[in-house]
Amino acid sequence: MKTAHKIRINPTPEQVEYFKRACGTRRFIYNWGRAHWEAEYQAYKLEQETVPEAERTLKPPNALGLKKQFNAIRETAYPWTYEVTKCVVEGAFDDLEKAYANFFAGRAQYPKYKKKGKSHESFYLSNYKFTLGSQWIAIPGLGRFILDQRQQEKDRGKLRRKLGAVNLAEKLRFVEQGKATAPMKQRKARNASSQRNRRPKIRKPSEPSSVTIMRNNGSRWHASISRSLPSGPMCSTNSPRNWHARVARSASRISTSWG
Numbered sequence: 120m121k122t123a124h125k126i127r128i129n130p131t132p133e134q135v136e137y138f139k140r141a142c143g144t145r146r147f148i149y150n151w152g153r154a155h156w157e158a159e160y161q162a163y164k165l166e167q168e169t170v171p172e173a174e175r176t177l178k179p180p181n182a183l184g185l186k187k188q189f190n191a192i193r194e195t196a197y198p199w200t201y202e203v204t205k206c207v208v209e210g211a212f213d214d215l216e217k218a219y220a221n222f223f224a225g226r227a228q229y230p231k232y233k234k235k236g237k238s239h240e241s242f243y244l245s246n247y248k249f250t251l252g253s254q255w256i257a258i259p260g261l262g263r264f265i266l267d268q269r270q271q272e273k274d275r276g277k278l279r280r281k282l283g284a285v286n287l288a289e290k291l292r293f294v295e296q297g298k299a300t301a302p303m304k305q306r307k308a309r310n311a312s313s314q315r316n317r318r319p320k321i322r323k324p325s326e327p328s329s330v331t332i333m334r335n336n337g338s339r340w341h342a343s344i345s346r347s348l349p350s351g352p353m354c355s356t357n358s359p360r361n362w363h364a365r366v367a368r369s370a371s372r373i374s375t376s377w378g
Contacts, residue, residue: 121328123345127288128256128332130340133265134285138332138340140264141203141242146233148200148211151189153232156180156215182216202267203242204260210243241333249330251291255284256330256342291344 130138159180166177186208193200193208200208221227250257262283266275331343 121345121347123343124291125341125343126291128340128342129286129288133268133282134258134261135340136268137203137258137261137264138242138334141207141332142240142334143235144200144203145207145211145242146235146238148189148208149215150232152182152185152212152215153230155185155188156219182212185215186212202260202264204244204248204258206244206248206259207242209245213243239333241331244330244332246328251330251344252284254287254290256287257284258332259283261285287342
C-alpha cells in the first residue's frame with residue numbers, strides 16, 4: 120500500500136533561499152527541455168512529411184535524450200545549476216516526459232512553459248538522496264549551499280550536516296503496528312556533547328520512496344513524503360501514550376495467529 124504524508128516544514132531563511140533556488144532551477148530546466156522538445160519534434164515532423172522513408176534519420180524527442188544534451192553543456196552553459204541537488208535536474212526531465220505522455224494519451228492539455236509565480240513551486244528528491252529522521256529531513260546540497268553563501272571554510276563538515284537538516288512540524292503519521300518509534304524519554308544526558316549530536320532515525324517498515332518539497336499559501340513550505348506500507352493494521356506515531364501496550368498487544372495477536 121502506498122501513501123503520502125504531507126508535513127509542514129520550518130526552514131530557516133537560509134534554507135528557504137535554497138528551496139527557492141531549487142524551484143527556480145527546476146522551472147528553468149523544464150522550460151529548456153520544453154523548448155528543445157518542441158524544436159526537435161517540429162524537425163522530426165517535417166522530415167516525416169518531406170523526406171523518403173529510406174532517407175530519414177531523425178527520431179522523435181524523448182526526455183532521456185534531452186537530459187543527455189543538457190548534461191553535456193551544463194558545466195559551461197549553466198554552471199549555476201550545480202548549486203542545488205542533481206535530483207532537481209532529473210525531476211525536471213521526468214516532469215517533462217510525464218507532461219507529454221499525458222498529452223498524447225488524452226489526459227491533459229499540451230504542455231506549457233512554467234512561469235514564476237504562476238506555476239506550482241516544488242522540487243523532487245528521489246529515494247536514497249535524502250535522510251529522514253524522527254522529526255527532521257536532511258536535504259542533499261543544502262548545507263553546502265548555505266556555507267558557500269556565507270563564504271565559510273572552517274568546520275564545514277560538521278556545519279554542513281547541521282545546516283542541511285530541516286525541521287518537520289510533526290512526525291510521520293503512519294507506520295506498521297508494532298514498529299512505531301518509541302517516544303524519546305526526556306532525561307538528562309551524561310554526555311551533553313554526544314546528546315546534541317545524536318540524531319535518532321525513525322524505524323520504518325519500508326524506506327520512503329520520494330519526497331517533494333513544495334511551497335503553499337505564500338511563505339509556507341511542506342514536504343510530501345511518499346512511502347509504501349504493508350497491508351495490515353497501522354498506528355500513528357503522533358500518539359505516544361500506551362505505546363508499549365500497543366506493541367505488546369500486537370505481538371500477542373501475532374503469536375496467537377501463528378500458534
